[in-house]
Amino acid sequence: MLAYIVRRIIATIPVMGVVAFFVFSLLYIAPGDPAAVIAGEQASPADVERIRQNLGLDHPFMVRFGEWVWQILHGDLGTSIFTNLPVTTMIRQRFEPTLSLMAITLCFTIVVAIPMGVLAAWKVGTWIDRLIMAFAVFGFSVPVFVIGYLLGYIFALELEWLPVQGYTPLSQGLAPWFANLILPAIALSCVYIALIARTTRAAMLEVLQQDYIRTARAKGIGQRSILFVHALKNASVPIVTVIGIGIALLIGGAVVTESVFAIPGLGRLTVDAILRRDYPLIQGLVLLFSFVYVLVNLAIDVLYTLLDPRIRY
Amino acid sequence: MDRRTLLKSVANASMLAAVGRFPAPALAQGASARTLHFVPQANLANFDPIWGTQYVVRNAAAVVWDTLYGFNDKLQPQRQMVESEDLSSDGLTWTFRLRPGLKFHDGEPVLAKDAAASLARWAVRDPMGQMIIAVQQELTAIDDRVFKWVLKKPYPKMLLALGKNNTPMAFIMPQRIAKTDPFKQISEYVGSGPMRFVKDEWVPGAKAVFVKNADYVPRQEPSSWLAGGKEILVDRIEWIVMPDPATASAALQNGEIDWWESPIPDLVPMLRKSPNVRVDIADPLGNIGSFRMNHLFPPFNDVRARRAILMAMSQEDYMRALVGDDTSLWKSLPGYFTPGTPLYTEEGGEILKGPRNLDAAKKLLAESGYSGEPVTCLVAQDQPITKAQGDVTADLLKRLGMNVDFAAIDWGTVGARRAQKTPPGQGGWQMFHTWHAGADCVSPAPYNAIRANGDKAWFGWPNSPLVEAEIAAWFDAEDLDAEKAAIKRVNKAALDFVVYAPTGFFLSYQAWRNNVSGIVKGPLPFFWGVAKSA
Numbered sequence: 001m002l003a004y005i006v007r008r009i010i011a012t013i014p015v016m017g018v019v020a021f022f023v024f025s026l027l028y029i030a031p032g033d034p035a036a037v038i039a040g041e042q043a044s045p046a047d048v049e050r051i052r053q054n055l056g057l058d059h060p061f062m063v064r065f066g067e068w069v070w071q072i073l074h075g076d077l078g079t080s081i082f083t084n085l086p087v088t089t090m091i092r093q094r095f096e097p098t099l100s101l102m103a104i105t106l107c108f109t110i111v112v113a114i115p116m117g118v119l120a121a122w123k124v125g126t127w128i129d130r131l132i133m134a135f136a137v138f139g140f141s142v143p144v145f146v147i148g149y150l151l152g153y154i155f156a157l158e159l160e161w162l163p164v165q166g167y168t169p170l171s172q173g174l175a176p177w178f179a180n181l182i183l184p185a186i187a188l189s190c191v192y193i194a195l196i197a198r199t200t201r202a203a204m205l206e207v208l209q210q211d212y213i214r215t216a217r218a219k220g221i222g223q224r225s226i227l228f229v230h231a232l233k234n235a236s237v238p239i240v241t242v243i244g245i246g247i248a249l250l251i252g253g254a255v256v257t258e259s260v261f262a263i264p265g266l267g268r269l270t271v272d273a274i275l276r277r278d279y280p281l282i283q284g285l286v287l288l289f290s291f292v293y294v295l296v297n298l299a300i301d302v303l304y305t306l307l308d309p310r311i312r313y
Numbered sequence: 314m315d316r317r318t319l320l321k322s323v324a325n326a327s328m329l330a331a332v333g334r335f336p337a338p339a340l341a342q343g344a345s346a347r348t349l350h351f352v353p354q355a356n357l358a359n360f361d362p363i364w365g366t367q368y369v370v371r372n373a374a375a376v377v378w379d380t381l382y383g384f385n386d387k388l389q390p391q392r393q394m395v396e397s398e399d400l401s402s403d404g405l406t407w408t409f410r411l412r413p414g415l416k417f418h419d420g421e422p423v424l425a426k427d428a429a430a431s432l433a434r435w436a437v438r439d440p441m442g443q444m445i446i447a448v449q450q451e452l453t454a455i456d457d458r459v460f461k462w463v464l465k466k467p468y469p470k471m472l473l474a475l476g477k478n479n480t481p482m483a484f485i486m487p488q489r490i491a492k493t494d495p496f497k498q499i500s501e502y503v504g505s506g507p508m509r510f511v512k513d514e515w516v517p518g519a520k521a522v523f524v525k526n527a528d529y530v531p532r533q534e535p536s537s538w539l540a541g542g543k544e545i546l547v548d549r550i551e552w553i554v555m556p557d558p559a560t561a562s563a564a565l566q567n568g569e570i571d572w573w574e575s576p577i578p579d580l581v582p583m584l585r586k587s588p589n590v591r592v593d594i595a596d597p598l599g600n601i602g603s604f605r606m607n608h609l610f611p612p613f614n615d616v617r618a619r620r621a622i623l624m625a626m627s628q629e630d631y632m633r634a635l636v637g638d639d640t641s642l643w644k645s646l647p648g649y650f651t652p653g654t655p656l657y658t659e660e661g662g663e664i665l666k667g668p669r670n671l672d673a674a675k676k677l678l679a680e681s682g683y684s685g686e687p688v689t690c691l692v693a694q695d696q697p698i699t700k701a702q703g704d705v706t707a708d709l710l711k712r713l714g715m716n717v718d719f720a721a722i723d724w725g726t727v728g729a730r731r732a733q734k735t736p737p738g739q740g741g742w743q744m745f746h747t748w749h750a751g752a753d754c755v756s757p758a759p760y761n762a763i764r765a766n767g768d769k770a771w772f773g774w775p776n777s778p779l780v781e782a783e784i785a786a787w788f789d790a791e792d793l794d795a796e797k798a799a800i801k802r803v804n805k806a807a808l809d810f811v812v813y814a815p816t817g818f819f820l821s822y823q824a825w826r827n828n829v830s831g832i833v834k835g836p837l838p839f840f841w842g843v844a845k846s847a
Binding site for chain 2: 032034037038039040043044048050054085090153163261268271272275
């Protein structure tokens with residue numbers, strides 16, 4: 001297993017290389033000019049050109065790509081064109097809010113979605129099943145920003161229980177940290193809950209038809225034990241797969257959620273960087289997201305072996 | 314944990330929430346009253362007001378760096394860091410003496426050499442500064458407090474240039490920082506203004522923090538815009554960037570922020586209903602909407618085609634699309650200069666007044682030789698102002714029988730593409746939309762968009778020697794009457810030639826909590842004199 005994990009980690013290097021090349025190429029051919037944004041509306045074309053030269057944006061593709069790769073090989077993701085701050089510093093500033101949001105969302109989702117899916121499968125065809133599936137359709141259908149606005153209106157403006165925006169670092173206390181993240185996490189988790197609840201239900205329905213479940217029932221094992229010990233564990237492989245895929249959903253959803261709740265996270269940083277054509281920052285962020293995604297996939301593959309001993313690499 | 318314990322915990326948490334016990338803002342009440350939470354118009358993505366000329370950078374810089382002169386609310390430059398100035402009888406030598414006791418945030422005194430180096434860097438990037446450089450003989454420090462600027466030809470607008478609020482403003486930095494190439498960004502933010510920038514707390518795209526500069530000695534005169542005593546009445550100002558207007562609106566109503574620089578008109582009725590929020594016009598100088606035509610290529614290389622557009626366009630359509638039906642927010646603008654300012658004129662503006670004449674416009678367009686070629690219209694979709702204008706223009710062009718190639722792109726792409734001088738079919742363009750701050754349109758000095766000097770002109774590259782001659786006459790004018798006469802001729806010549814199409818004049822709002830006082834209307838948010846009660 002250890003050898004497998006090491007092999008997989010080594011295999012991420014060429015993957016990251018391909019990602020880096022594609023990202024750089026796409027940004028190179030994409031229209032837009034950060035120098036024009038920097039220079040402002042009153043600047044002359046000559047001013048814009050001089051800024052472009054100073055930023056090295058007039059260099060040929062291979063020169064720019066080579067310089068960037070050389071920097072990365074030295075552990076340097078470059079410097080933001082706009083802020084003049086190292087990309088690593090900017091990512092570090094924004095990492096905690098996004099990580100916190102995703103962690104709470106993930107925990108909340110798992111705690112809510114899996115019991116919902118199990119319950120729907122157990123009560124298949126009843127009003128409980130239909131209610132849960134109706135919620136799942138709602139979760140899929142309603143955009144995250146609509147849910148975000150609704151939650152903000154109810155719990156911040158009307159009830160005044162929670163702040164409507166912002167982020168308090170964990171170092172300033174657990175309660176304010178959590179208070180800032182409750183609403184965004186609920187908003188972001190809706191689609192994720194819907195996805196996992198449906199997947200759990202489908203997987204559980206299949207498992208509940210198996211002979212060993214009938215045998216367990218015949219032996220007089222309690223319903224709770226059958227559902228959560230015998231059935232859920234065997235249904236967990238597809239559920240874990242979907243949770244892994246859902247990480248990508250979360251990254252996408254974080255962009256909107258962070259904007260709606262004014263959370264200074266990586267999602268907003270990415271959007272800002274793209275709109276301003278801050279190439280080093282975009283490249284650094286995409287590399288980071290790709291790396292996280294590769295790691296999540298690796299973690300899920302490893303988790304398979306724990307959940308199903310028949311799976312071996 | 315058993316089921317009962319769990320249920321009790323949940324119930325307790327709910328009770329806690331219900332009685333409003335979820336955590337209040339981290340700051341204690343007293344500290345909160347000394348901290349002003351401000352939502353700026355945009356993200357402070359960089360902090361070099363010479364290198365990056367976005368308004369948001371200028372606005373933040375105005376609290377950190379001071380200027381030699383500052384505009385008051387009459388648009389007159391007043392002494393700020395300068396104690397006195399002297400102009401030689403031949404009009405060629407300006408001698409400036411700095412106020413005593415000026416200090417940078419690092420404790421070093423502000424010296425004449427700092428001012429000279431700062432002006433040298435600023436002049437490279439500023440249109441008025443470039444004019445001064447063109448006639449400059451030398452710019453040198455005489456002693457610690459005195460420097461002189463010797464010219465080869467008189468430049469009557471010197472104090473205007475040094476005190477204007479248009480970007481880039483002539484901010485004074487320490488010499489070691491001011492020596493930075495004006496096309497490269499500085500990384501040290503040391504000024505002598507009333508507040509210090511806290512670099513360690515800067516999270517670009519999210520937050521910027523300024524703290525009171527205890528060493529700052531305000532002038533004795535009452536403050537008026539960028540002039541007079543800049544007295545800071547709070548200890549700390551936090552700029553909180555909120556990309557979503559609905560969130561900013563909710564945060565203001567909820568008391569999480571104190572002052573919002575630019576609420577969108579759609580949300581203003583709701584803010585007005587909130588008992589704790591006040592709403593008023595932000596900047597009396599407002600903005601001028603604009604679409605520019607490319608003078609290099611057909612059909613708009615023919616003045617008849619450009620005039621056909623002016624003849625047909627309804628500024629009311631543009632303004633209603635931009636700011637809605639609140640008629641107090643906009644007015645038609647038969648000219649190029651900011652309404653309500655001394656040089657405002659409607660000379661030559663008849664073409665934009667009265668009922669629109671679509672048939673006459675079509676006839677003029679046909680006379681220009683237009684016969685259905687595609688017209689590439691760049692419209693940035695991520696800027697509400699450009700998007701609204703673009704939609705109206707597309708409709709206008711279609712009604713004129715033109716073949717519209719509507720390029721729906723983002724603002725960054727517009728910025729790159731509008732600089733292309735290639736023909737429209739090869740990456741170029743024929744029209745794009747933008748807007749100009751009214752403060753930039755009070756005179757030709759900071760107003761690049763009015764210039765018609767061909768290749769050196771702003772995008773669209775209009776070329777009219779007559780317009781340029783009248784602008785030069787304004788620069789040479791030595792009193793207000795002469796300036797007004799010159800501006801009338803500029804306005805008429807520019808409209809006859811259609812340097813660009815003005816789509817109207819519009820204002821915007823600002824909003825703040827009732828416990829905040831001292832907010833004034835102006836071209837930028839002025840933080841001096843603003844207080845917050847608990």
